[in-house]
Structures are given as C-alpha cells and as structure tokens.
Amino acid sequence: MSLATNKKAYHEYEIISEMEAGIELAGTEVKSVKAGRVNMKDSYVKIINGEMYLINCHISPYEQGNIFNRDPLRQRKLLMHRREIDQLLGKVQEKGLALTATKIYIKARRVKVQVALARGKKLYDKRRTMKEKDLKRELERDFKTR
DSSP states (O other), X not given: OEEEEOHHHHHHEEEEEEEEEEEOXXXXXXXXXXXXXXXXXXXXXXXXXXXXEEESOEEOOOTTOGXXXXXXXXXXXXXXXXXXXXXXXXXXXXXXXXXXXXXXXXXXXXXXXXXXXXXXXXHHHHHHHHXXXXXXXXXXXXXXXX
C-alpha cells in the first residue's frame, strides 16, 4: 500500500534501478506517515559517512503528538545492508547518477522507502516523456468514448 509517491523524481530522472530500504522514524512520525501526511516532492537520498539519509522529506507533525513531535524536515536514516550501500555509493560516484526516494509504503506493518538509482533527464527527454503521456491519455479517452 503506497502512502506517498515522488512524482517529480519520475519527471526529472530516468530510473535505472530501485531498491527497498527501511526508515528510522519516531513513534509520532510513524502515525503521521500511516495517516498519509507525507510530502516527498523535493526529497533525495544522500550517503554520509557510509550511512544513507533521506533528506527534505516532509512528514507533518502528528496532531495528538504534543512534545514528542519531531522536526518535519529532519534527516532520517535509511536502513540497508552495508554491501548494498557500498554498491550504491560506487554507482553514485559514476558520472551523472543520483539517489532519489520514489515511494513510501507499508510492507508487513513496517514503513519502507523505495530508493532509486537515477540519471538526470535532459530537457528534450522530458518533453518526449510528456508528449508520450499526453498521447496515451488521449488514446484512452478516445477508447472510452467509443
């Protein structure tokens, strides 16, 4: 069950591969995420000192959380195996590759983040993608009317 999607990442980047990571959250943050109060619009993943962090992901404070609420934009640690992090770090250091978070979802009562290894799109690639999407939408609309 997907709770939030980073649509901007799919527009800005060409997704090469996707991996699943756990996320370290406080109790009130988990309740807020399960309520769907997450904004991933400008979020990305960064490797700092051999550990992965989710940056710029806004998780709204839980309404009944009082003093236990945390900063909505704080860095959150992502949980992956060391060799997976090292493998991603090697690929990120190649030219033009970046790590971005694409989805937050629940799997077996745990909150997970889908981390994507991506390459930035050029402007003409973005235009082509938008054109293909518009054509597909138009075809589906014509098919429904018939």
